[in-house]
Amino acid sequence: MDEVKVVVAHSERATLRVGDVFLKVDTDQARIDVEVEAMALVPVPTPEILWRKPPVLAIAAVPGTALGRLGEPSTGSPAAWAAAGAAIRKLHEAPLPPWPGRRRRGPDELVAELDGECELLVTNGVLPADLVTRNRQVAEAAIRPWTPVFTHGDLQIEHVFVDGGEVTGIIDWSEAGRGDALFDLATLTLGHEEHLDDVIAGYGTDVDLDVIRAWWSLRSLLGVRWLVEHGFDPSAPGCEVDVLRSRM
Template sequence: MDPVKVVVAHDERVTLRVGDVFLKVDADRDRTDDEVAAMALAPVPTPRVLWHTPPVLALAALTGTALGRLGEPSTASAAAWVAAGAAVRRLHDAPPPPRPGPGPDELAARLAAECEWLTAHDVLPAEVITRNRRLAETALRPWTPVFVHGDLQVDHVFVADDEITGILDWSEASRGDAHFDLAVLTLGHPEHLDDVLTGYGTEIDREPIRAWWAFRCLTNIRWLAEHGYGSPGGFPESAVLESLR
């Protein structure tokens, strides 16, 4: 009998693994609908949908291992990171999904609220918050919308023999800024940005990527703290903010 393993558990979502099957239970039923729809459109490998009865989505396990983990050195080869960049380019070149992502004004309001929370709770030195907020604000400019994954964390990308075997967690997929996906993928792994951009295969302005690194960290810390992931000062996101100049 296969044991039931809890992969993720908080008050919005629970993911369980039983053998080679993942069961995602989401409080927002629309999110699993969006995930299934996005995977059907994505021109990259995704988990196979076994069945979908909202609020539960059953997915087959992917082969291979995660490209890395935030806060830990990646053991994947440079070639695997190049392959990840090529996969992201295929996604961004595909016709975008109908779902609109948040625009600059909405994101600016979110950034302001999160920075106020970080300051009020003394999570980081005020200078670090101010410096990174200014950097993050430069990402909030007009962009040409593309098909973005929307939560392309490094541990959502699976590889085997330097090939991409699948990309997980498509519930945030929408039309958005290409730089955002590239930033989330390389967050905490700046040493692999060159590899990813080599695979992406076109000239990319790196400054918006750095700006999205700051935005992602500033806007994620409160959520992580409120969902039981530990002390904010110990999050990898906090270390990234300290390092950005």
């Protein structure tokens, strides 16, 4: 009998694996609605939906292996990273989804959130002031006008599965919506800067690398406290705190 493996679990949601079936438990049905609709629309490989019975969504495992994990060396080849870039370009060229995106924020709102988070990080002694100040400066480049595209919204490296030089599936679409293309590229390469050139080669168009680096800082600054509060360790080698230190 297949054992039950906890893939991720925190107070907002949990994902379990039983054999080749993933069970996603989420009381926020709007988030699951987005995931289901996004997988039906996107022009890239996604998991098969087996059934849905709120608050549970059952999906089939995708073939291949994850491109990597944050904090660990990637086993993906340059060709695999380039294939990921090509798949992301295909997604970004797709027609916009009918919903705006769960996390879409205007520049003023984003600045206010970032400044508030930076103040909390320093006041509560979570991170040194000089580290926060430097990365707040770097993050400024990400706060600019951008043309919305169909984005994954949470394109972490472990959400992209590959086999050789082919993308076999992209998972976890609950944050999909209209967003900044460079946010997706930055999320994928967070902590794996050495593969950025491969991704951009596959993406096939010029991008502003300063903006991608700015998103690394911005995403990390906004994520550190949440990660700590939900039982994760952003200070593990290669993770968010190391990403922030790399900007010093």
